[in-house]
Amino acid sequence: MMHKLDKRQRAQMLRDRLRQAMSLTGMTQSDLARQTGVDRSTLSQLLKDTGARVPNGQLVAECAAALGVSADWLLGLSDRPERAADLVATAIAMTEAPRAMVDDQIFAWHQEAAGYKIRHVPAALPDMLKTEDMLRWEYAPSLGKTIDQAIGAARDRLNWMRSARSDYEVAIPLSELENFASGTGYYKGLPVHIRWTELAHLRDLHSQLYPTLRLHLFDDRKLFSAPITVFGPLLAVIYIGRNYLVFRDTERVAAITAHFDQLVREASVSQRDLAGYLNGLITSVG
Numbered sequence: 001m002m003h004k005l006d007k008r009q010r011a012q013m014l015r016d017r018l019r020q021a022m023s024l025t026g027m028t029q030s031d032l033a034r035q036t037g038v039d040r041s042t043l044s045q046l047l048k049d050t051g052a053r054v055p056n057g058q059l060v061a062e063c064a065a066a067l068g069v070s071a072d073w074l075l076g077l078s079d080r081p082e083r084a085a086d087l088v089a090t091a092i093a094m095t096e097a098p099r100a101m102v103d104d105q106i107f108a109w110h111q112e113a114a115g116y117k118i119r120h121v122p123a124a125l126p127d128m129l130k131t132e133d134m135l136r137w138e139y140a141p142s143l144g145k146t147i148d149q150a151i152g153a154a155r156d157r158l159n160w161m162r163s164a165r166s167d168y169e170v171a172i173p174l175s176e177l178e179n180f181a182s183g184t185g186y187y188k189g190l191p192v193h194i195r196w197t198e199l200a201h202l203r204d205l206h207s208q209l210y211p212t213l214r215l216h217l218f219d220d221r222k223l224f225s226a227p228i229t230v231f232g233p234l235l236a237v238i239y240i241g242r243n244y245l246v247f248r249d250t251e252r253v254a255a256i257t258a259h260f261d262q263l264v265r266e267a268s269v270s271q272r273d274l275a276g277y278l279n280g281l282i283t284s285v286g
Contacts, residue, residue, distance in 0.1 A: 005076055008052040013076040014060070015047055021067040021074075036062035095244050105244075107156060109231050114165040116232020119260040121171045123227040123239055124186060125198070128157030129170075129205055134198045137190055158205075161213060166232075168213050171263040173220035181281040196285045203278040210271070217269035217277065223262070230257050 005013065022032060029047070033040040038059060046055055054060075057071075064071040072078040095105055110118070120126065127135065132151055140147045161168050179185040183195060206215050218225075227239035236256040238245040247253055269277045 006052075007054065010076050011049070011052050011054045014054060014074055015049070017069075017074050017076075018047060018063060018067075021069050025067055027067065032063065032066055035066040038062075095246060107153070107160075109229075109235065109237070110157065110160055110166070113231035113234055116234065117167045117169060118232070119169050119171075119228075119230040119257065121225045121228045121260065121263065124176065125172070125180065125202070126170055127154040128161065129202055130154060131194070131198050131201050133194045134190075137194055161209065167211070169216065169260075169264065170213070171216045171218055171225065171260060171267070173225075174217050174268055175220050177217065177278075177281060181285055192285060196282060199278055199282045199285065203275055203282070206274060206278075214271060215274055216264045216267040216271075217274070218263045218266060219268045223266060225259065225263055228256055228260065230260055233257075 022028070027035075029043050030040055033043045036043070036059065046053070054075075060071050060074055064074055070078060124138075125134075127150070130138070135151050135154060136147055139150045143150055160166075177199075180187050180190075180195060181199065183190050183192070187195070202215075206213055228236065229239075230236045230253065233250070233253060235246055235248045236253045237247075238256070247256070
């Protein structure tokens with residue numbers, strides 16, 4: 001919270017921050033006067049003045065624009081020198097989302113968050129927990145020869161998890177696993193042996209990697225979640241199809257984290273019951 005300043009304090013802060021911004025940008029008084037359209041003597045008097053004189057809003061705005069800072073920061077109304085548009089651009093970004101997790105950006109986010117908990121709601125089943133046969137069935141039609149890259153990327157993710165640099169919590173809708181087991185919806189045409197092997201693989205991986213890996217199954221008739229990944233306190237990513245919407249500001253990362261934690265609190269299948277639930281699905285596959 002900003003402290004209330006009297007006119008003399010605000011004037012002094014303005015002068016100090018003008019000098020600071022000029023020093024950082026390498027801009028001289030002549031440069032700043034030229035870019036703001038005021039006389040050099042006027043600017044010099046402003047910087048040397050020790051009184052309570054504060055220039056008009058137009059001059060403050062022109063100085064802020066020339067120096068690449070916000071007028072609020074110059075006037076002591078903000079502790080952040082960045083302009084509002086720059087703050088938004090830093091806090092929110094969009095990156096391309098390839099068909100599979102083969103891009104360097106995904107792995108870079110995992111590496112950036114090493115040591116932090118990764119929270120993930122996948123668009124389908126998590127790529128890093130799929131068998132090679134499952135990955136080939138799912139991605140070969142769209143990726144062609146690059147399917148081997150997708151498989152390699154999934155293996156990299158799994159190996160990263162096995163190294164225990166981060167804990168992974170994955171929340172999956174119950175309907176996703178039920179559709180998978182029955183070969184309906186998105187999984188229509190998926191051979192029985194691939195479904196059986198994938199479910200057994202999922203069960204065994206969870207048993208091997210727990211508690212580094214924790215799977216939570218939530219009832220999506222009661223709760224909805226878009227595909228998201230939260231990389232510790234650093235960033236949160238929402239998958240929207242062709243792009244990832246990336247948030248780095250604390251407030252939104254915390255809000256998306258709270259959303260994920262609600263999915264965990266209200267999970268329909270506990271960690272204790274997960275193996276039994278997956279065994280039931282395996283039996284239903286045949």
